[in-house]
Amino acid sequence: MSKNHGCALMATISFEPKLLARLRTTDDENERTPGNKAITSPSHFANLVRELGQIKIRAVAVVLSIGLFFTTLAPAANAEELVSLRGAGSTFSAPLYKKWIDEYNVSHRNVSITYDAVGSSEGVKRFLAEAVDFAGSDEILSDGENTQFPGAIMLPVTAGMIVLAYNIPGVNSEIKLPRDVYVDIFTRKIRKWDDPRIAAANPGIVFPRRDIALVARLEGSGTTAAFTNHLAALGPSWRAAGMGVGKLFEWPSGVLLAPGNEGVAARIRLSEGSIGYVEYWFAQRLGLRMAALQNRSGEFITPTANSGQVALSGRVAQVKELAASVFDPTSPGSYPITTYSWMLLYPQYRDRAKGTAVQEFAQWALSQVGQNFGAQLGYLPLSDDVVSIGKQALGPVVH
Secondary structure (H helix, E strand, C coil): CCCCCEEEEEEEEEHHHHHHHHHHHHHHHHHCCCCCCCCCCHHHHHHEEEEECCCEEEEEEEEEEECCCCCCCCCCCCCCCEEEEEEEEEECCCCHHHHHHHHHHHHHHHCEEEEEECCCCHHHHHHHHHCCCEEEECCCHHHHHHHCCCCEEEEEEEEEEEEEEEEECCCCCCCECCCCHHHHHHCCCCCCCCCCCHHHHHCCCCCCECCCEEEECCCHHHHHHHHHHHHCCCHHHHHHHHCCCCCCCCCCCCEHHHHHHHHHHHHHHHHHCEEEEHHHCCCHHHHEECCCCEEECCCCCCCCCHHHHHHHHHHHHHHHHHHCCCCCCCCCCCCCCCEEEEEEECCCCCCHHHHHHHHHHHHHCCCHHHHHHHHHHCCCCCCHEEEEHHHHHHHCCCC
């Protein structure tokens, strides 16, 4: 007798439990900027992040058995083998991976995919340790990392905007920040909201005489790498102040640190007088105010889908050139802080079924359907030429 069966998989996504545990202690570990009062308790902060993140990835398999009896005979030849894929990394693109996984399952019920939103640094670490089947990162592998897996596939799968979200008591409108001003805010050269340079860019807005509380990422982050690369691209003042570039470096004392984009967004919402860098979707979801930033053309640009797309309009020939092309976009009308996000794949998989499954998932993410889901969540769909470059890097699916 034969055995007929179907398998329905539902995948949900969340943030690593250890990150939430660290949220409970972050309030005590970080120094508060003088003059700012405590806004909330650590438990309140953790609850807010829990609400934002929809915590914990799990794949739940519901198996529906249909048919009569079955014996020890082999399963039917056409029964599909269940393939499980594990991914980890970027919190920047985590909401999109959740959406992709849920939607992909509708037509690929034999594939179970989980994704741990642990940050780009940890995702790359797990990728290099071969502890996952793919990783998400907002920065491509360094030359040193790439030597561990020569030929590793770095696939651009989406792009997004990094915004400067703020919580300024008494200021309920959009503020404008010139290029040199927001650099000096993050180097701590400008420390008060009523600084004359901020006021000059925002006539009609009365800023409080209050310390600026900076919010930054606690752990290694591709979002931090993209943000600091942008600040360094604006001129020499960033490095002259002794500031670094990369996924992780030591911020000056007094900076409030939080894990994940979700943690940074929650910290800004709960901390009066604060400003921080965070992916657009997280700021939008919490209703945070976002600054209009001065771009290379001298325009003050609000983060929108259109201004983000303009920032990605530069053309490159190779995947490795993409990241540098958006450090400081040149096109008029472009929002100045954008970044690509990457899916890291191995050049070969020992398990052929896994290799085929992850390649098909990546192809689907690059399709018009996959990119449209990104646009729904506030990400920037890839241009046709970038998708083409990505598909060339991925190669044909081998069954």
